[in-house]
Amino acid sequence: MKAPPHIAIRGLSHSYRPGEGRGPAVLDGVGLSVAAGEFVSIIGPSGCGKTTLLKSVGGVITPSAGKITIAGKPPREAQRGKQIGFVFQDPCLLPWRTVRDNIALPLHVNRAGRSEDASAAVERMIDAVGLSAFRSFYPHELSGGMKQRVALARAVVFRPAVLLMDEPLGALDELTRAAMRYEVLRVWEASPTTALMVTHSIAEAVSMSDRVIVLSPSPGRILDDIPVDLPRPRDDSLEHSAQFMAVVRRVKDSLSAGVAYAAARG
């Protein structure tokens, strides 16, 4: 007996501007199941609909066709149950709020946080992302990496069952980015949620995930579903192992096959 999937996506298609004749499709019949506690990455060329897929799962946009459930419920209902934590490429912090108040923001919405528990949770999150010395700083006083840590803390402070990340490290410089992978993993391991991450970086996808989903060029379809059987907890020494390299190569081949196929299709 297999446990039912935590996130189930069936026949997901989407095209923007449906009112003005059907615009070009960005997603075409995507189906995907993610088990509870799994970390799944979605990788694909620009414009293949990765972000659209993630936003549909998060209930931020309504897809043209298809069905998505999170623990058996539609995304909007999961939102209301505070089941969804979202991290975007840009941290999108509120510049007039301090680190502490930015992290506490989701707890102030819908009166979700009972005051004492909430502030304790916020303090714990600040420590977890290593910003103890910066709790009363404003976003403009922080580096890019620190801002993204605040965004991560803000997304998981209310212990959502699902963590959605849209190129969470995409706006960071290369060095910060490499180190942040394992910081994100530590936060995820500490509060085991089901994670779905969109990324452009093959190394990032392989080093962080249990599975890598490869999407074709637009309109996005699932080309490959590659398991990553690497031990956890992981750290950067992993990136030198032959096993890691092998998975990276497989993802790379799969991506270029998709691009070649799309080019042939014209």
Next chain:
Amino acid sequence: MPQREDRGRGARRLVDVAAPVAAVLAVLAVWEIWVRLSGTPVYVVPAPSDIAARLMDRPGHFARHGAVTLAEAAAGFALGCAASVAAATVMAHSRAAERTLYPLALLVKVTPVIAVAPLFVIWFGFGSFPKVLIAALITFFPVLVSAIAGFRSVNSGALDFMRSVSASTVEIFLKLRLPSALPYLFAAFRITVPLAVIGAVVGEWFTGDRGLGSVIIVAHNNIDMPTLFAAIVVLAAIGVALTALTAYAEGRTLFWHESRQAQRR
């Protein structure tokens, strides 16, 4: 060397204050000398010393009328802001409401306030209310336009995040749209605060015996130039004070905004 830096900054601040003060004093000095040397009669252009003497002579008079004008301008500004922010809140959330109400607001804007002032006097009498209303009318449109733009110019990622945690429309407005609109609102305040004073003065020209506007009209009828100039000086002082107050409030409120950080560097 933090100390030297501090001293440098202190000296710079002193120059920042001293330079404009010196410029004003120079203008006054030239004015005084010119009036005295040319023998220009006081009923054409009074010397700064004549104006100062008049101010010193009747300080209570100018303070009382200045307070009336200031109160009318402030009340009108507050009323105009409240009305326009309320209207902008509705319009920012509903395109239908915007399409319906915006042309109406535009009509109010393009109608010269001076043309409506006599009408307000007939409708609302000789007290302060018509002046407050004129000041409010002048304030309304610039604040409305800025508020609508501000409420809509929200970081789309922050908006997505608010939606992903199921924030209500009211929560999104209070926690995201309203603070995002503050830079726009302050830009409008900088324009409308002096306009509100103009509105109050224009109202006072038409009716009543209170406020610096009426002092100016009476002085004009009596060709009492020192009083007329003194009233103008008080009005200018009110304008400077209100502008400084707005700038101070803006600095305190928008400490997080890009414009502030650029200034700090």
